[in-house]
Amino acid sequence: MPSFSVYCNMDIIFATHNEHKTIEARNIVGPNWHLKNLREIGQTEEIPETSDTLQGNALQKAQYVAEKYHANCFADDTGLEIEALDGRPGVYSARFAGEHCTYADNVNKALAEMKGKTNRKACFKTVIALILNGETYYFEGRVDGHIAEEPHGDGGFGYDPIFIPDGYEQSFAELGMDVKNKISHRGKAMAKLVEFLNSVQ
Numbered sequence: 001m002p003s004f005s006v007y008c009n010m011d012i013i014f015a016t017h018n019e020h021k022t023i024e025a026r027n028i029v030g031p032n033w034h035l036k037n038l039r040e041i042g043q044t045e046e047i048p049e050t051s052d053t054l055q056g057n058a059l060q061k062a063q064y065v066a067e068k069y070h071a072n073c074f075a076d077d078t079g080l081e082i083e084a085l086d087g088r089p090g091v092y093s094a095r096f097a098g099e100h101c102t103y104a105d106n107v108n109k110a111l112a113e114m115k116g117k118t119n120r121k122a123c124f125k126t127v128i129a130l131i132l133n134g135e136t137y138y139f140e141g142r143v144d145g146h147i148a149e150e151p152h153g154d155g156g157f158g159y160d161p162i163f164i165p166d167g168y169e170q171s172f173a174e175l176g177m178d179v180k181n182k183i184s185h186r187g188k189a190m191a192k193l194v195e196f197l198n199s200v201q
Contacts, residue, residue, distance in 0.1 A: 010034055012197075013041060015061040015075035020157040021186070028181050028190040033197060041069065054079050054091055055138060058129035066131040074130040074193065078186060080159050082147060083121040085113055093159070103158050107151060111162060120146040124163065124185035128193050137196065141188030156180065 011034045014025050022037045029035055038044075047064045049057040054077040061075035079090040089096035089110070097105035114120065121144070128139040144166045151161035153173030160172035165183055172180050181187040 011036075011072065013038070013065055013069065013071050013073035015047065015065045015073055017044075017046070018157075021076070024177065024181060024186060025190060027177060028187060029194055029197075033194075038065070043068075049077065052091060054125060054127040055129065057091065058127045058138075059136065062129040062131045062136070066134075072130075072132050074128055076126055076128045076186065076189065078124060078126045078158075080110075080163070081123050081125065082110065082114065084117045084119045085110075088113075107159060107162055110147065110159065111150065114147055120148075122147050122163065124159075126185040126189040128189045130193060130196070132197075132200070139189045139192040139196070141185040141190070141192070143183060143185045143188070 010032065014022060014035055014037050016022060017038050019037075019039075022035070026035055038047075043065070047061045049060060051057045051060055057077035058075045061077075062073055065071065065073040065075070077091070078093065080093045081087045081090050089106070093106070095101060095106075097109040101109075123142055123144045126141045130137045130139065145164050145168075146166075148162045148164055148171055151173070152171045153161050153175075155176060156171075156173040160180075162171060164171050165175075168175065172184065181190075
C-alpha cells in the first residue's frame with residue numbers, strides 16, 4: 001500500500017492537484033506546516049467528487065487521502081453561487097461548462113447565462129474538511145460580491161476575472177494574492193484552518 005510518512009503534526013497533505021490552490025494555501029499556512037499536494041506525493045489520478053454538497057466533496061477527498069496514505073490531510077471544495085441563476089453553478093462550479101472544461105470555458109458560460117440580467121449578485125463559498133490524527137473538522141468561508149459584465153485582470157484562477165467582491169471595484173484577478181487571501185472565501189476558511197492547526201501544535 002502507498003504510504004506518506006508523517007513524521008510529526010507539522011506535516012500535512014492538501015488533497016488537490018491544483019497548483020494555484022497550493023500556492024494560495026502555502027502563502028496562508030506559512031512556514032510552520034510542511035504542506036504537500038497530491039502531485040507531490042505521487043497521487044496522479046483524480047479523486048472522485050460525487051457529493052451534491054461542498055462539505056460532502058471536501059470530506060470525500062480528505063477521507064480518500066487519509067485512508068490511502070495514513071496521513072494528516074485536508075481538502076476543500078468551492079462553489080460560486082449566482083443569485084440570478086438560482087445558485088448555479090454551486091457545487092458544479094469546476095465543471096460548469098463540461099467535464100474537461102477550462103477556466104475560460106466556465107467564465108464564458110457564466111457570462112453567457114448572465115447576459116441581459118440586471119441582478120448580478122453572487123457569492124463564493126469554501127468548505128475545508130481536515131482529518132487530523134483520525135478526527136474530522138470543518139472550516140467555512142464566504143465572500144459576497146457581483147459578477148462583472150466581462151473579465152478583468154489576469155491574476156488568480158477560475159472565476160476570479162469576473163467576480164468583484166463587495167467593497168471593491170476590482171475583480172479577484174486584479175486585486176493580487178495578498179489582498180485576495182485576506183478577503184476571499186478560501187482565504188477565510190484557510191485562516192480558520194491555520195488558527196486551529198497552530199492551536200494544536
